[in-house]
Amino acid sequence: MERYCNNLLQDTALLHRLKDANYDLLIVESLDPCSRILADYLDIPFVPLMSTGLGHLDGNPRPPSYVPSAISPYTSRMTFLQRMGNLVMKVLYDTIPIVMGLDAPFEILKQTYGLNTSMSISDTYNRASIKLVNSDFAIDYPTPIEPDTVMVGGFAVRTPAPLPSELEEFMQSSGQHGVIVVSFGTLVKNFNLDWTRVFVESLSRLPQKVLWRYYGDHDAVMNMTADVSNIRLMRWLPQSDLLAHPKTKLFITHCGLNGMFETTHHGVPVVAIPLTGDQHNHASKLVEHLQMGIKLDIFDLDASKLYDAAETVLSRPTYKTNARVASSRLRDHPLSATDRVSFWVDYVIRHGGAPHLKSTAHMLTWYQYLSLDVIFCVVCFFSLALTIVLIASYKMAVFFMNKKKT
Structure with missing residues (x-):
């Protein structure tokens, strides 16, 4: 990323074109430090789009006594030991980037190119007009937010499109039992073969058909499923469209942020198997907070546990009912998430920024x-x-x- 940023700042022709265009506003991804340097260069109002949801970057109060850290598996109701652990995780999550000097290369670039050297990378972030956060209290735990924080959770969930004819035929062929969708996102390139055997053994016992986005050793898993009639492997799935389909009965997921919003939006119960990072936090929201599924530990997983979890969620109407309630709450806004993004972007442009919404908390030690x-x-x-x-x-x-x- 540092090399990309350096290349951008060396491209004077591009930078001059951007400057001469006299843009009204810059929309940036919050996790990209280079975007904040670009905001300094253009010297125009900018709005970070926080695709990761609420976290320490948004500048909102996050009391560790009842607000779980982004990497915490806890809910908002914690025991004494959980509150202690949550405090430790919050401190680590907030300070590791500073201790490791992750912003240091970008600070050097600012010095090299003379871009607003009086303000650090993190201070530049505080200059944001508003913050668009991929979060919604229909899913998230209640927590205080500043007026310059706008919740636009689920903005990436698009209107369902018809499935390709081949997939639609597969869905309809499932009959009254329906379909289970299995996906562990784009980051899992090589699914552990031991885990694969567990999935094949357990899912093959269910009467539902299974659509599994599998991005691992395809030949090996094809051999495992050669005699299994209800499992279909695919390298890519139209996930949101499938979750919107009435034949979809269950979503087995690692609980990435988009998947969490998609399954809640469409009211599909889950078997949550988080792998790393904030996925544990997302799984706790779906399972313990919204009570729309069961959570399993990938490192303590066997065929019987996965089968029992899937069969329980499928057979007990409570999970589907809770998923529908969560879906109704998530959809119940006067404006859709994308319309909220449009309104607030226009708002910042109309007013040349939004300093009146900004708390002075960031100015305090x-x-x-x-x-x-x-x-x-x-x-x-x-x-x-x-x-x-x-x-x-x-x-x-x-x-x-x-x-x-x-």
Whole structure:
């Protein structure tokens, strides 16, 4: 990414074209530090689109006592030990990028090209007019947010399109039992063969047909499924369109952010098998918060556990009912997520920014933010006052005792 950013800043012709175009607004991906450097160069209002959902970058208060860290598997109701663990994970999540100096190469680039050197990369982020966050309280735990944070959760969920004829035929052939969709996203390039055997053994016992997006050793898994009639492997699936299909009864997923929104939007219950990072947090939201499925540990998975989980979710109407309730809440907005994005982008352009929505919290140091300096002064004042009273009382007691003796 650093090389890409350096190449961008060296492309003076492109930068001049961007500058001369006099754009009203720059929309950037929040995780890309180079986009913030570009915002400094163009010196126009910019809006980060936070595809990762609520997190430490958005500048909102996130009390670890009841707001789970982005990498935490906990819910908003935590025991003492869970709150302790959540605090540790929050500190690590917030400080590791600083300790590892992940922004340092980009700070050097800012110095090299003389771009707003008085402001760090993180400070540039605080200059954002508003923040569009891929989150929605229909799924997320309640948490305080600043006025400059706009929730646009599910903006990537598109209107369902008809399935290709071959897939539609497969869906209809499932009869009353329906179809199970299995997908572990685009990042899982080589699915562990031991896990694959577990999936084949368990899913082949179910009466439902199975559409499995498998991106691993295709030959090996084809051999495993040679005698299995209900499992179909595909390298790519129109996931959202399939989840919208009335024949889809269950989604077995790693709980990526888009998958979480798609399955909630379409009201499909889940068997959640998170693999890493924020997927554990997403799985807890779907399973423990919304109660629309069962969560399994991939490292403690066997065929019987997967079969039992899938059969339980499919046979108990509660999970489907809860999924429908979550879907109804997610859809119940006066404007769709994409319309909210359009409105707020236009709002920032119309007003040349939105500084009136921005809290001054980012201007405070951590001890000022927590009022520790005020608390320290108050404690010192009362301690001093108490000390004076105690000393005065002691001296008066000694005085009267001496007077009695005389």
